[in-house]
Amino acid sequence: DTEVTQTPKHLVMGMTNKKSLKCEQHMGHRAMYWYKQKAKKPPELMFVYSYEKLSINESVPSRFSPECPNSSLLNLHLHALQPEDSALYLCASSRGILTEAFFGQGTRLTVV
Amino acid sequence: ELKVEQNPLFLSMQEGKNYTIYCNYSTTSDRLYWYRQDPGKSLESLFVLLSNGAVKQEGRLMASLDTKARLSTLHITAAVHDLSATYFCAVDDQDDKIIFGKGTRLHILP
Numbered sequence: 019d020t021e022v023t024q025t026p027k028h029l030v031m032g033m034t035n036k037k038s039l040k041c042e043q044h045m046g047h048r049a050m051y052w053y054k055q056k057a058k059k060p061p062e063l064m065f066v067y068s069y070e071k072l073s074i075n076e077s078v079p080s081r082f083s084p085e086c087p088n089s090s091l092l093n094l095h096l097h098a099l100q101p102e103d104s105a106l107y108l109c110a111s112s113r114g115i116l117t118e119a120f121f122g123q124g125t126r127l128t129v130v
Numbered sequence: 131e132l133k134v135e136q137n138p139l140f141l142s143m144q145e146g147k148n149y150t151i152y153c154n155y156s157t158t159s160d161r162l163y164w165y166r167q168d169p170g171k172s173l174e175s176l177f178v179l180l181s182n183g184a185v186k187q188e189g190r191l192m193a194s195l196d197t198k199a200r201l202s203t204l205h206i207t208a209a210v211h212d213l214s215a216t217y218f219c220a221v222d223d224q225d226d227k228i229i230f231g232k233g234t235r236l237h238i239l240p
Contacts, residue, residue: 060218060230061173074226108172116161116222121173 022122024109030128033099039125041092041109049115050092052084053108055124061108067092068115099129132157132223136231144239146208151234153202153219162202163220163228164193173218177204206236214238 022043031037041050049068053061065084066074072084081103083095092109106126110119133156143149153162161180165173177186179195179202186193190213192205202219214237220230 058233058235060233062230063227066226068226076227110173115226116228118163118175118178119228120175121165123172126170 022109022111022120024107024122024125026125027123028126028128030130031096031099032130033101035099036095036097038096039094039107039109039127041094041111041122042090043111043120044090045111045113045120046089047111047113047120048089049112049117049119050086051110051112051119052092052094053110053121055106055108065094066115073115096127099127101129104128132159132221132229134219134221134229134231136219136234138234139232140235140237142237142239143206143209145210148208149206151204151206151217151219151236153204153221153231155200155202155221155229157200157223159197159200159221159223161222162195164202164204165218165220167216167218167233169216176217209238211238211240 025040052064055061063076064078067086070086081098085093106124108124109122112119135154164176167173177193182197184195190207195202216233216235218230218233220228
């Protein structure tokens with residue numbers, strides 16, 4: 019299995035909703051990442067987990083809350099988002115920090 | 131702070147032509163990555179370049195790295211329409227972060 023699987027593929031949520039994005043990989047990778055990508059822009063790093071511990075938080079607002087329940091799973095909990103948070107959210111994993119990252123298909127999030 | 135610059139940001143070219151995309155970065159780095167992204171899709175890893183002088187080729191794409199010049203190139207040979215996509219280079223910044231360039235939107239005309 020060489021895939022990073024993200025669910026859902028699309029999500030529309032209101033500003034008062036709470037939702038979660040999920041990411042799963044079974045490649046034995048020990049680093050997992052969340053990126054945010056706006057249209058026609060490069061991906062922006064949000065969080066890095068290494069060996070299930072949060073190692074980098076790129077000053078992301080607290081309305082985004084990551085969670086790594088085990089080495090195969092990465093969640094991103096969303097609460098009280100703003101319309102400007104609408105974007106493609108990409109999960110990635112790699113064998114270790116700074117090795118080749120493999121990206122999931124992304125969740126296209128729309129906040130209304 | 132590491133900066134990664136790609137040029138051109140947009141490229142329209144005819145099928146069968148050759149062209150090169152450039153990626154410059156501002157500080158020392160050990161690794162450089164090239165990714166492809168189709169519209170509305172995720173990123174596909176193309177190449178990982180780990181050392182000065184590294185050259186990798188896959189089909190009509192060839193990537194090289196010059197760490198002394200802090201420059202990587204992605205060369206396209208005899209372009210075909212299927213190569214139309216956005217190409218990103220990305221560089222590790224020594225602080226466990228990978229910084230992406232702005233991307234080159236490549237449009238190949240039949």
